[in-house]
Amino acid sequence: xxxxxxxxxxxxxxxxxxxxxxxxxxxxxxxxxxxxxxxxxxxxxxxxxxxxxxxxxxxxxxxxxxxxxxxxxxxxxxxxxxxxxxxxxxxxxxxxxxxxxxxxxxxxxxxxxxxxxxxxxxxxxxxxxxxxxxxxxxxxxxxxxxxxxxxxxxxxxxxxxxxxxxxxxxxxxxxxxxxxxxxxxxxxxxxxxxxxxxxxxxxxxxxxxxxxxxxxxxxxxxxxxxxxxxxxxxxxxxxxxxxxxxxxxxxxxxxxxxxxxxxxxxxxxxxxxxxxxxxxxxxxxxxxxxxxxxxxxxxxxxxxxxxxxxxxxxxxxxxxxxxxxxxxxxxxxxxxxxxxxxxxxxxxxxx
Numbered sequence: 001x002x003x004x005x006x007x008x009x010x011x012x013x014x015x016x017x018x019x020x021x022x023x024x025x026x027x028x029x030x031x032x033x034x035x036x037x038x039x040x041x042x043x044x045x046x047x048x049x050x051x052x053x054x055x056x057x058x059x060x061x062x063x064x065x066x067x068x069x070x071x072x073x074x075x076x077x078x079x080x081x082x083x084x085x086x087x088x089x090x091x092x093x094x095x096x097x098x099x100x101x102x103x104x105x106x107x108x109x110x111x112x113x114x115x116x117x118x119x120x121x122x123x124x125x126x127x128x129x130x131x132x133x134x135x136x137x138x139x140x141x142x143x144x145x146x147x148x149x150x151x152x153x154x155x156x157x158x159x160x161x162x163x164x165x166x167x168x169x170x171x172x173x174x175x176x177x178x179x180x181x182x183x184x185x186x187x188x189x190x191x192x193x194x195x196x197x198x199x200x201x202x203x204x205x206x207x208x209x210x211x212x213x214x215x216x217x218x219x220x221x222x223x224x225x226x227x228x229x230x231x232x233x234x235x236x237x238x239x240x241x242x243x244x245x246x247x248x249x250x251x252x253x254x255x256x257x258x259x260x261x262x263x264x265x266x267x268x269x270x271x272x273x274x275x276x277x278x279x280x281x282x283x284x285x286x287x288x289x290x291x292x293x294x295x296x297x298x299x300x301x302x303x304x305x306x307x308x309x310x311x312x313x314x315x316x317x318x319x320x321x322x323x324x325x326x327x328x329x330x331x332x333x334x335x336x337x338x339x340x341x342x343x344x345x346x347x348x349x350x351x
Contacts, residue, residue: 040299042157042292045104046111048077048139054111055080055135062118064126070134071188074166077139079188082114084131091323092130093201094193094280095316099171099185099270101141102161104291105305106205109312110135122317128324132197137185140166154299155292162292172206172351175273176266190277199280201242203319204270205312208286209298211345214259220311222261222342223247224284224351226275230267238281239271240333242319246283247335249318255307256314259342261286263351271351284351285315 046054059067064086069078085092095113097106110133116122117131136142144150144160148168153160165171165183174186182190193199212219223246225239250256261284267273271282287308289300300308322328 040155040292042155042159042161044157044305045161045291046108047159048136048143051107051111051136052078052080055082055114058082058114058118064123065114065118070192072184073138073140074184075140075145077143079137079139079185080135081193082131082133082135084117084126086126086128086130088130088198090128090130091200092132092198093203093319093323094132094134094197094199095203095205095319096134096137096189096270097205098136098138098142099204100163100206101138101143101165102163102290102292103205103207103287104142104161105207105289105308106285106287106312107135107142108305109309110205110316112309112313113316116313116317122320125320125324129320130197131320132193132199134189134193137189138165138171152294153292154294154296160292172204172270173266173268175270175277176268194274194278194280199274199278201238201319201323202271202274202280202282203242203246203315204274204282204284205315206284206286206351207290207308208261208288208351209295209344210289210300211297212259212286212288212342213345214257214340214342217257219259219288219342220250220256220307221285221287222259223286224261224263224271225336226272226282227263227265228267228272228276229265231272231275232279235275235279235281237333239275239283240336241328241331242281242283244331244333244335245318245322245328246285246315247339248331249314250311253314256311258339260336260339261351262341262343269351286351287311 066083068081141162146166150160174182179190271284274280275282290298293299
């Protein structure tokens, strides 16, 4: 029997992290919440410590879950991965959040998704798919524990969050290096996840700024498959199918509006690097708005948290169900041919 960890009650953790705050505001996208709509807060997000306690609590409650430390950050924080490995012959999907430390609402959604995997809501899918979840790769950036100043960052609350790791390096530009030359967090991901597990699919979850649009309507998020020419055709096709599953789940909600992300082709970017080096079918999902930034148009007020967390949960749950029941294999990828590439009302930060 697993040891139960009760340093903080689960209900308190959810209150701290806002993980269950998934009510959807009216006009959530389009002309809905904009930068400055609600204060930019960090106190309603999980800290690294509360996230670890949450994961340990779920580990003690869920027989199917195993919690693994895959490495350490620059500042020595353990990097955690939740594992659900029922059968090595099953397809395996990896969900990765917070390569960029100031992109945390996807982490909040991933934590709620982990909770759902221990309930009847998703329990049956675990017989047919292996699930790996890394809910906070860049914990130092998420905690603002870095070797450079964050004095010009915008968020109120007890900490700032930054894109970079403690050494001011963008972890999502590390993926074409020799593994031994990568930053600690990226090296842990490559050595102890990509190279260790036979991963078929990955969704790399990020946030972009607030002003991306298609056809004059602000997007709730944007998606993109690998775009490097070295990616094998069958890996690209799997990526496009994964995108189809996510697009069809979000676009019909009434609050979701998805565009095609205008992303780079470099092998150093996660969705490209993982596809090239490990033949993983990858999908980038860029949610709207960041948890903190020094540029005003990048950060969204906390009134937008609910629909972005919900969008993450919907994405992860839909993906595992489609992989588990095999419906991903017949997904229609033709929507990619007409999906508009987003444009930006003001210059935005890259993935």
